[in-house]
Each structure stands twice: as C-alpha cells, then as structure tokens.
Amino acid sequence: MSYLIGVILVMAAATFLTRVTPFMLLEKRADHPLLIFLGRYTPAAIMAILVIYSLGSVNLAVPPHGGPELIAALLTLSAHLLWRHALLSIFAGTAFYMYAVQSGLFL
Amino acid sequence: MSIVGTALRASLPVMFGYVPLGMAFGILFQDLGYPWYFATLMALFVFAGAAQFMAIGLLAAHAGLLEVAVSTLALNSRHIFFGLSLISRYSCRGVKKLYLIFGLTDETYSLITSTAVPPHGRENDYYLAITAFNQSYWVVGCTLGALLGRMIDFDTRGMEFALTALFLVLLIEQWNKVREPFPFLLAAICGVAALILFKEQMLLVSIALSVLLLILRRQLSESRT
Numbered sequence: 259m260s261y262l263i264g265v266i267l268v269m270a271a272a273t274f275l276t277r278v279t280p281f282m283l284l285e286k287r288a289d290h291p292l293l294i295f296l297g298r299y300t301p302a303a304i305m306a307i308l309v310i311y312s313l314g315s316v317n318l319a320v321p322p323h324g325g326p327e328l329i330a331a332l333l334t335l336s337a338h339l340l341w342r343h344a345l346l347s348i349f350a351g352t353a354f355y356m357y358a359v360q361s362g363l364f365l
Numbered sequence: 366m367s368i369v370g371t372a373l374r375a376s377l378p379v380m381f382g383y384v385p386l387g388m389a390f391g392i393l394f395q396d397l398g399y400p401w402y403f404a405t406l407m408a409l410f411v412f413a414g415a416a417q418f419m420a421i422g423l424l425a426a427h428a429g430l431l432e433v434a435v436s437t438l439a440l441n442s443r444h445i446f447f448g449l450s451l452i453s454r455y456s457c458r459g460v461k462k463l464y465l466i467f468g469l470t471d472e473t474y475s476l477i478t479s480t481a482v483p484p485h486g487r488e489n490d491y492y493l494a495i496t497a498f499n500q501s502y503w504v505v506g507c508t509l510g511a512l513l514g515r516m517i518d519f520d521t522r523g524m525e526f527a528l529t530a531l532f533l534v535l536l537i538e539q540w541n542k543v544r545e546p547f548p549f550l551l552a553a554i555c556g557v558a559a560l561i562l563f564k565e566q567m568l569l570v571s572i573a574l575s576v577l578l579l580i581l582r583r584q585l586s587e588s589r590t
Binding site for chain 1: 399403406416420423438444445448449451452455462467469474475478520523527531532533542543549552555557576579
C-alpha cells in the first residue's frame with residue numbers, strides 16, 4: 259500500500275511540475291509581446307492538434323474504415339456551423355457515434 | 366446567467382467524456398486489487414487522464430518510483446506549452462491560481478481558451494469554475510468505475526467521442542476568434558507528421574514543434590518590418 263501511495267505522490271508532483279513550470283519562470287514577463295503572441299495563436303494550433311490526436315487512433319485498414327468517426331465528425335461540424343450551439347453539436351455527433359459503434363451499423 | 370451557471374453549461378461536454386473515461390480507468394484500477402478509494406485519491410491529486418492510464422501498466426509491473434516520475438514527466442511535458450499561452454490570462458493569486466495551474470488538463474485548457482468568457486472582469490472565477498467542474502466529473506467517473514467495477518451494465522461504448530466532438534466545436538470557435546489560417550495549417554501539418562512518425566509521443570512532438578514554428582514565424586515577420 260505504501261508503494262501505491264508513493265506512486266500517487268510522485269505522479270502528482272511530476273504532473274504539477276509540468277503545469278507550473280512556465281508560470282514560475284515567466285510570471286514577471288506576462289506582458290512580453292512574444293507571450294501575448296503565443297497566447298493568441300497557440301490555442302488555435304493546439305485545438306487542431308487535439309482533433310487530429312483524438313481521431314488519430316482510428317484504424318482505417320479494418321472495417322468500418324473510420325466511417326462512424328467521419329460521419330460523426332461531419333455531423334458535429336455541420337450542426338455547429340448551422341446553429342453554433344455547442345451542446346447540441348456535441349450531442350448530435352456523440353449520439354450518432356454511440357449508436358453506430360454499439361449497433362455495428364457499419365460492419 | 367451566473368458565472369457558475371455559464372461554466373457548468375460550457376463544461377457539460379467534458380462530463381460526457383470524463384465520466385465514461387474515468388469509469389474505464391476505475392475498472393482497470395480495481396482489477397489491480399487495490400481498494401476503490403485510491404482511484405478517487407488519484408483523480409483528486411493527480412488529475413491527468415493519459416498519465417493515470419499509464420499508471421495502471423506501471424503499477425501492474427511494479428515499476429520503480431524513478432521510472433514513474435520520468436514517464437509522467439515525459440507524458441505530461443506538453444502542459445508546459447499550455448502554461449506559456451495562459452500566463453497573462455491567469456491573473457489571480459494564491460491558492461486560486463495554484464488550483465488553476467494544478468487543474469490544467471487538455472480539456473480545461475481547451476474550454477478556457479476557446480469559450481466566451483463572461484464579461485464581468487471576473488474571468489478568473491469562470492476559469493476556476495470550469496476547472497472545478499471538470500475535475501469533479503473526473504473524480505466521479507474514476508470513483509464509480511473503481512466502486513462498481515465490472516458490475517456496470519450500462520453500455521457507454523462510443524461516449525468518449527464527446528471529447529473529439531468538443532475539440533471539433535472548439536476548433537470552429539478558435540477559427541471565429543483568430544480568422545487567420547496559418548496557426549491551423551501549421552498545426553495540422555505538424556500533427557499529421559507527428560502522428561505518422563512519433564505515434565507514442567504525438568502530442569508532445571506536434572505541440573512543441575508548432576509553438577517553435579509560431580515563434581519562428583513571428584521573428585521572421587518582425588525582422589522584415
């Protein structure tokens with residue numbers, strides 16, 4: 259049990275360290291133009307990367323060849339472009355995806 | 366709507382992602398034979414999805430604490446770049462600020478940078494509420510999974526798509542904010558390349574590379590003017 263507690267403490271410290279480092283190092287330079295530039299453009303870049311990452315584990319080589327993911331993603335995007343209601347867009351895509359994988363719709 | 370209400374609404378999609386994912390973690394965790402409340406403690410003190418799943422493997426193999434530290438640092442080092450772009454946003458102090466920094470997951474970062482912040486000059490309260498809601502979903506998910514284990518009958522397969530859908534929606538929101546193609550294009554190229562070349566370290570490689578290229582681009586356009 260003390261091993262498990264040790265693991266939890268070490269992980270908590272290591273995770274916090276990765277999150278706190280930039281604040282510790284650059285706190286006093288919050289208004290530096292480069293940090294303001296990064297504050298503006300980094301979120302856009304990270305959102306694109308998170309989309310690719312979360313769809314990246316799809317195996318296109320085996321059936322259903324990413325079909326459910328593609329349709330669910332298109333549903334989410336078009337719902338959001340049409341109505342711009344975040345919850346509705348996310349619900350539409352997720353509900354379709356759950357139905358598709360649970361019923362084996364594309365298999 | 367109150368700040369807490371707005372934050373609750375904005376964070377609901379994360380609930381649909383975190384609860385089933387946390388439950389999946391909890392189920393794997395209790396398979397190791399530890400009491401359920403250690404899953405809760407992990408969700409409370411570590412609060413890092415990918416790292417907690419990695420911990421299952423490390424615990425099963427009885428890995429040394431040094432190995433645990435190094436693997437956690439490697440997996441979570443992408444968070445350094447999250448902080449870089451939040452330094453001027455997180456303007457509160459003391460315990461509040463420490464909690465905001467502690468709770469900076471991928472999803473918390475995404476919501477904080479991409480949703481509309483209530484215009485009351487109390488942005489940090491909104492950030493705090495988002496962070497706390499997200500962590501509570503994670504704690505509930507991990508705890509339920511560990512408590513109920515394989516007794517759970519409800520089929521949650523596919524529900525984790527909520528996080529993919531959330532990122533897609535926030536991508537559109539980012540486009541509406543930024544309205545310049547270069548950060549998106551640059552990140553898409555880095556992301557696809559990293560996915561093919563560095564599957565295991567995809568997030569770290571592509572985020573670090575994108576931030577580097579963003580800085581480079583700025584320096585280039587500065588030196589031209």
